[in-house]
Amino acid sequence: MEKFSLITGASRGIGRATAILFAQRGINVAVNYLKSEKEAQDVVEEALKFGVRAIKVRADVSSDTEVRAMFDVIEKEFGALQIVVNNAGLSIHVNPEELDIEEWNRVIGVNLTGAFLVTKYAIPFLKRAGWGRVVNVSSLRAFSGSSKGVHYAAAKAGIIGLTRSFALYLAKFNINVNAVAPGYTRTDMTAGYLKDHEEEVKKKIPVGRVAEPEEVARVIYFLASDDSSYITGEVVTVNGGIYFT
Numbered sequence: 001m002e003k004f005s006l007i008t009g010a011s012r013g014i015g016r017a018t019a020i021l022f023a024q025r026g027i028n029v030a031v032n033y034l035k036s037e038k039e040a041q042d043v044v045e046e047a048l049k050f051g052v053r054a055i056k057v058r059a060d061v062s063s064d065t066e067v068r069a070m071f072d073v074i075e076k077e078f079g080a081l082q083i084v085v086n087n088a089g090l091s092i093h094v095n096p097e098e099l100d101i102e103e104w105n106r107v108i109g110v111n112l113t114g115a116f117l118v119t120k121y122a123i124p125f126l127k128r129a130g131w132g133r134v135v136n137v138s139s140l141r142a143f144s145g146s147s148k149g150v151h152y153a154a155a156k157a158g159i160i161g162l163t164r165s166f167a168l169y170l171a172k173f174n175i176n177v178n179a180v181a182p183g184y185t186r187t188d189m190t191a192g193y194l195k196d197h198e199e200e201v202k203k204k205i206p207v208g209r210v211a212e213p214e215e216v217a218r219v220i221y222f223l224a225s226d227d228s229s230y231i232t233g234e235v236v237t238v239n240g241g242i243y244f245t
């Protein structure tokens with residue numbers, strides 16, 4: 001079966017690495033982005049080199065209207081979809097006392113509501129295909145908490161409940177739903193923090209280094225493949241053993 005995928009937040013970081021890996025492995029890719037149009041176009045061009053179909057689709061994943069419009073584009077351009085990676089994310093560091101409701105809603109909106117909306121509107125495509133994979137990107141913060149990211153940690157913990165719930169609902173349709181929970185990964189999201197704190201962070205990680213986005217992408221690929229046929233509702237941590245410290 002020819003495979004079609006949608007990766008949200010694929011213009012940069014982990015999403016970008018995932019889109020390129022999928023293309024390398026022969027999967028057609030829809031590259032969702034919000035602001036980074038040029039970067040999204042670069043990902044499309046990289047993917048096309050592997051002989052797959054690749055399109056970019058702009059949508060704010062926290063907007064019901066924009067997500068619906070994104071699926072209209074996918075229907076028109078691809079006409080099928082079997083794999084969804086809910087990767088789009090946003091992290092803002094702020095003390096809880098200074099966290100206003102707009103910021104709370106924005107972070108929950110992108111990281112949690114976005115995954116709900118995209119999965120919801122993908123279901124008809126996945127059911128039609130008779131085979132599907134949804135991979136959600138959670139975080140180490142779902143388990144560890146984050147003193148300056150209560151909204152982010154709450155959203156990423158919410159992703160685990162969302163994953164298990166959709167997994168229960170979709171199992172009978174041959175659709176598996178799983179999550180990855182990365183630790184420190186070298187992307188724009190962590191660049192500022194790692195610039196000043198990388199040595200200190202490395203000391204906390206048993207493998208002694210942060211992850212490259214491709215190392216997370218390979219786990220996402222496994223969960224999106226036939227090889228993960230008996231895994232659903234699961235969370236795979238990709239954190240260099242940080243829990244053992």
Ligand SMILES: NC(=O)c1ccc[n+]([C@@H]2O[C@H](COP(=O)([O-])OP(=O)(O)OC[C@H]3O[C@@H](n4cnc5c(N)ncnc54)[C@H](OP(=O)(O)O)[C@@H]3O)[C@@H](O)[C@H]2O)c1
Binds near residue numbers: 187
């Ligand atoms: N890096 C880490 O250490 C780490 C650790 C654990 C979990 N994660 C999670 O991994 C995922 C990817 O993170 P990353 O580190 O690769 O981040 P990143 O480099 O900052 O990239 C974030 C991506 O999300 C997209 N995005 C943001 N808001 C969006 C929205 N409203 N609608 C659609 N797309 C949106 C961005 O698109 P535009 O640029 O086009 O706006 C960009 O492509 C996130 O869910 C993050 O929480 C990251």
